[in-house]
Amino acid sequence: MNKVYMISVFAENKPGRLERITKVLTEANINILAFSITSTNGFGVIKFMVNKWKEAFDLLKERGFTVSLNEAIGIEMKDQPGGLYEVVKILSSKGINIESASVYVAETRKRAYLIVEIEDTAKAMDILKGENLKFLNPEEIK
């Protein structure tokens, strides 16, 4: 199954938090492919898709960050008008609710991926099997 992983880090909404996290990744020569920040009153969750997810997760944990590893699916979309629409139309028609999303641009102006976390990854992939969708292969980002 073409599962990918998102790394989620809990952060208080204060200056310097994102800097501290990205510094750790930089020093370990880990490449960030996609990321998103969700913040609410006072705190937030920063999510990354990286090339070496296991290494990044262990490293952040070791450095005392509050971090978790979450399954996600990468769905290919055309990097052009309507690209996102085509994909989410299918997801919503199948009743799949997106919990969080970010974008990985594989080839600028050609090919991008919508990276989504959903409640049940395996079930969602099963539902989407028959659809005309291409999933991101984890091997491709290593």
Added chain:
Amino acid sequence: MRFWDEETETLEKQKLRELQLERLRKTLRRIYQKVPHYRTKFQQANVKPEDIKHIEDVNKLPFTTKEDLYVDYPFGLVTLPLDKLIRLHTSSGTTGKPKAIFFSKKDINNSAELIARCLVMTGAQRGDILQNSMTYGLFTGAFVMHYGAEKVGILVIPAGPGNTERQINLMKDFGTTMLHITPSYALYMASVIYDKGIDPRRDLKLKRAYLGAEPYSEETRKKIEDMLGIDIYNCYGLTEMNGPGVGFECKYKAGLHIWEDNFLMEIINPDTGEPLPDGEIGELVLTTLNREAMPLVRYRTRDLTRIISESCKCGRTHKRISRILGRSDDMFIVKGVNIFPQQIEQVLMSIKGVAQNYQIVLESYDEMTVKVEIDRELFDGRIEKLVRMKEEIVDKIRSTTMVKPKVELLEPGTLPISEGKAKRVIDNRTI
């Protein structure tokens, strides 16, 4: 020697109650007659000494609080003329003036007698050497212990606190077998002993230590016991009640015996003042039953504990209390509502995803901010879950305290780690 005063220490429970009642009534008659402030308070509560017919009737009497100690200050609650008072001890107060407690000769002798019971209860005897590393001064701690140990026939070294180098030399040169010390200083001293390459089990003769004056955890006790190879006994006291020796552990270290022939204890709900049954946690309220110069009736200690009423293996019939769990003084008022940190703590401990550490910050009289660290292990990357958890904390605190708090979720390790007494409430309000 197993007992200092075997007859009293093992007095049959029923006889102990009778003795308590007799002494309580005597105390009440004395203060009603001699202390105008008590008389006024009793009249306001519509109660007279003769209304107390059973020991349970004690809850008809009004409480004495630290504020009462400032009425007609400083001699307001004293029952003896000045020339019968031989000692003043004070304890830090909140109004700027210290709480002043006066003792007669009989009171001082009696407090030493109680300490003698305590020391013998832990196995101390003639031939032991006590290094008394508490402060000799306005604070009662060192003096009462000093007299009690002398009474037993223990050699006392009045070392006082500080000068750790000299403390260790005293131990080495004179063969100290017992220490009376605060937990924080004991920890420090133990670490210095190690740094100097001294093996306490080989080079020192220490057998036991009495730790009090500050709250400390069971973990701290074990740690110091292991480091020094000794037994540590928990002791409890307050200047208002003679100082140390109110409660003391026996060899079984399973709660502190309160000398019930000298103190009548009650546990109350600190919010409502209602008495609580044995075993429930609440505020300890003490009445002196054998004090002459300055008896205190239903004195609110502000210390939170519970009564252990089961018999103790040591054979003493006097009930025990658990180690002090905190101070009801930590109560604060927001929006006119009395709140205890323990209430907040209970809510937090019942919510999954929250770590142990928390802090309550007060910036105004209308709002409290509860800072909570999230549990690293339970974080699953979902912000909705954190938002829900935060809402749950807000709701539960609101339903427990009637005040809607502001809740901040923090990264683990953000709040200071508590050593000894955790500072849970940060009150930044100015007026």
